[in-house]
Amino acid sequence: MSIISLSGVQKHFGDYHALRGIDLEIAGGEFFSLLGPSGCGKTTLLRVIAGFEDVSEGTVLLSGRDMEGVPANRRPTNMVFQSYAIFPHLSVAENVGFGLRRAAMSRGEKAAAVEEALGMVGLAGYGARKANALSGGQRQRVALARALILKPKVLLLDEPLSALDKKLREQMQAELRRLQRSVGITFILVTHDQEEALIMSDRIAVMFEGRIAQLADPQTLYRRPVSRQVAQFIGMMSFLPGRIAGAEVTVAGLGRASVEDDQCPAGRADGDVSVGIRPELLSLLAPGEDTDRQLAHGAVTERTYYGDMTYYDVALDGTDAEVTISMKNLPGRAVLERGDAARVAWDARSLVIFP
């Protein structure tokens, strides 16, 4: 049975329609991410689950129980706030133990629980510190420990890593994932960082303008996005005009290919389509290099050097549309210049068809 079940959830803020019909089932123990651009309603959805916002329409079930009229302090969820919301007038231990105030435990048991929670997030022995005297990463850990000590069924995290610098963020991503596996609690993570969502999640819901555009595991989301909007939000994708007839698609600049049903995530119908392809699924061939993949011709219009990778924009013969191609900078591989002729290798299975 799913631990969270939303159906037909709508939220209005006055005239503003923030959530426009959300249906969602989240299983126990899942690491689930809400991904979308700023203002799409991710935080609102999280706050609806936490009980900080009432729904305008629809139902929210937690472990099968209707949450209508159940306030945030009586829901089996806990939240890690974007600002961490560490109580500045309390010590680290008092912060972490805050939720235990009314628990039927002795002083010693509470202290042990606090120490255990601190140990879980790698802050053992920090209990006596003033909360004010912590670094960003430590505050984040305190916020985690404070929420986890109550052993909630669901932990809600609103962009918990966005305030950290890049190195620390990557470290915390790995730690959060490890922590989630070890405690087995359902995590719902809000993020606008697609890479973070791909790295950490079991499943991802991509949201635009108050709706879920696609809900899938990271691989499916990346390889078979259901719309150009989703495809562009997650990674990079080039689009070429095409025409589909039966099992065969004709792609401007590339040529003919047969496509299978899974390459048309939004459904298949004869007519004009947009054909998408990821930069790493195209290759530039060195002069004289042979290939048994399909071949197209064009010219390099732009080159961007990234150290380990080089990205090329290539104008294909016979179309105005350009494709982006990424190439690993391997030893001995020549870097092409702007204006050089380009031979592009591609495969039919790499194409994704959008209506």
Add this chain to the structure above:
Amino acid sequence: MTLRVYAILYLVFLYAPIVLLPIFAFNDATVIAFPLSGFTTEWFRAIPETPALIRSVQTSLVVAVSSALLATLLGLCTARAGARYAFPGKRPVTGFIMLPLVLPEIIVAVALLVVLLALGLPLGPWTVVLGHTLLCTPFAVAILGSSFNNFDPALEEASYDLGESRWATFRLVTLPLVMPGIVSSLLISFTISLDEFIIAFFLTGTEPTLPVYLWGQLRFPQKIPVVMALGTILVALSVLLLSVAELFRRRGLARTGAKDTGGFV
């Protein structure tokens, strides 16, 4: 450079009379004039021997404490509502509450007097409390508003999320964090009420507050040095209270980790 000279002159004109106060309070003569004739503490010793003076001090203390409590309570509610909620008419309502800050006191005093007389209410310390609360509330709102604006609303939500009730959240999180603002608001309201004259003069009944009593004494030249002595004590007290208030305001900012964005002192 000219600006600096101007600033210095400005401060001299502003504070010179206050410096004269303690000088003549310790001067051994009933006539307020230079040259000084000698040092004495006689005028200070005369203070407790004047029962009417003691009564007026008591009245003033009761009025100042009551006004400070009322103004701070009203300010607390207003500031929290203003910082947390959006409601129709918020701006005009807030502006209306802050109005006594810019309204000439004489207008407030006369208007209140007219209303009280029309209602047939007797004048007394409580009518002065009424007027002073009106006067102090904008200051309380300004001080506490800054406390609440520096206060992350997620802190209250976090407490609520961790299972505490709204009241426990207020007691455990909100109150400790705005406490320095409350103390500072109490002290400033108290100080304002203590030396306020115009409203007190109009609304006081048969029990004058201290400033009103002092004003009455100025008609008797031989009492003037005693008035000076008392004035000295009042100035010292005011400076002390305002310093403590500012200290608490700064401590509050440090506690919530916010930037200093001004204040009254």
